[in-house]
Amino acid sequence: MKREIYCDSCKEETPHVLINPSKHLFQCEVCGSVMEVLPEKRVELRAIISRDDVSERGKIEVPRSEVLTKGEEVVVEVGEGYRVGEITSLELKNGKRVDVASAEDIETVWLRDVGEVKVRISLHKGPVTTPYEIFTSGEVEFTVGEILPVEGRKYKITRIKLINGGLLKKEGRSAKAKEIRRIYAQFIR
Template sequence: MVHEIIQAQCPDCSPDEPVPHSILKEKPGMLIKCTQCDAVHPHHIEKKRQKEVRVVVSSGESSFIRKLTLYSDEALTVGDEFVVEDESTGEASFVIVTSIETDIKRVDEAITNDIETVWARSTDKVIAKISITKGWQTESIEIEVPGDREFNVGEILKEGQERFLIKKIKLRVGGFLRDEGNSAQAKYIKRIFADSMERVEFLSRPKKTYRKITHGQGGSIIRPRGSASWISKKKGED
């Protein structure tokens, strides 16, 4: 007969550190046997306390309230992602924690037992904010995309009749992505910066070059007042 193995302290050979034990009996009281010294002793599993936490979820311009059940000693951190459900419809939403409120102040991390309210942002659908430079002017547009939609530096996007090239991406947490091929999911992006294709084509045109003209060693070109012509004058000449 194969017994299930669990980790537990042994009162005989390892009272401080868990060691492997085989389960001899589960109910009404668990009885286990140490695999190191063969000592048999009862084992009590303490049930963890749980707490229901209020979650305020923002989605675009609106917000809604959900509830989340966590273990009381579980830590929650800004940036954590989880699923909340609408109790009436059963509809689930993926959210990401943006702020945590305790009975004292807002923090970036806290134990569930100390949390009053969790502020989160829905990541099922997000608004991608894009700043597009056209010529010497910049305009902003907003598009709704799935939260896991990836944007890449160097990617060409199309909105209506317009096409534009992503130049850099500002993350919600962290700095900018600038190197071509760098990418991030929409739910982690604060703003996208792009150039219109007309601007890209203009900037990629070869630049005109000019050749400097000299007239012999030590010569310089001067332009006398009132004349549109150029004359050459060497050093030491009057």
Template sequence: MTETAERVPVACPSCSPDVETVHEVLTMGGGKATVRCTECSHVHKVTPETDEEVERDVVVSQDGESFSATVDAPPKETVAVGEEFILETEEAIMVVRITDLQLSEEKRTDEAKVEDVETFWTRAVDNVRVNVTINPDDGSHDDSTSVKIDVPGDYEFEVGESEEFANEEFKVKSIAIRDDAEGYHFNPLSEEGDTAIAKDVKRVYGDDETSSAWSAW
């Protein structure tokens, strides 16, 4: 049983000098590859393109603090605010979402090629801290309390559903969505059954259910 030959798209000097066609790689050596055109069977040598990457600075925001790191990426790749990528640091491997792209000291943009980017501004999204405002069960807003809860980035909140974290129990009333989140048609979400995952959430608003919770005593 033979292995399937590796195939690469390159121009063929015999039948297609201007347009790339599929070629089978026959041998590799000396920085060159011997290939055979699958259209006309012409055999010739090519110099494979190298996967060049450039190093760029990354600033990561996590739980109200920030730290710096670096990432290697193809210079011609287009990146945009809202996209996520895996960042490896000496301390941990995490998923981060791009919140801003800095091209120079005074210029920022929502989309650019990696080669034009000076710094990726990001926030960690695999584990996140969500702000929650809880209103008293009597409907007033004067005595509202604010808490922060730590959950996985893909944890789902649903309007109308009850949540319980430590000593807090509340019913989700509405959900404010972050500016860098995509796929939501309304902001805030307030219809019963509306859902959002934690990494997309700016703040959850809920009605207190702690005092009305059933107790056996």
């Protein structure tokens, strides 16, 4: 095992190789000095991950000193496996909600499931607008100008409303499904 570690002899981070796993001894590949590097303790944090109006309890395991930030994506262990979630809020042990905190100060991590997301679409055909929903991977991209086949009909994406409040109208602009609040599409013949 090789990793970058600050070397007291070289006075900078250098590549070190693990030479004795049981004693956590690493040897600097630049100067040859040997040092003990103890593994950092990890903490298990309670996680609440939501998909639409359904929330599920899970847990996240991270190094104690790791700093978590709103908007960051992490893997959450839930009952039947794992989910990818985007941090929406961090609740401290004193009950206060913050956007950035060290893992050792966090009580609960609140997340939004971005592994599979619901994409809401407004389908326009003349004066009639029909709501439509699809479930897809959060990584799937949608582009203004793209043709969507829906129930045997074709619709052209005219606008994409983003979760952060932005609006994409220019043809060729795109966003990932996990970033989208709603897609507007016009029926084409």
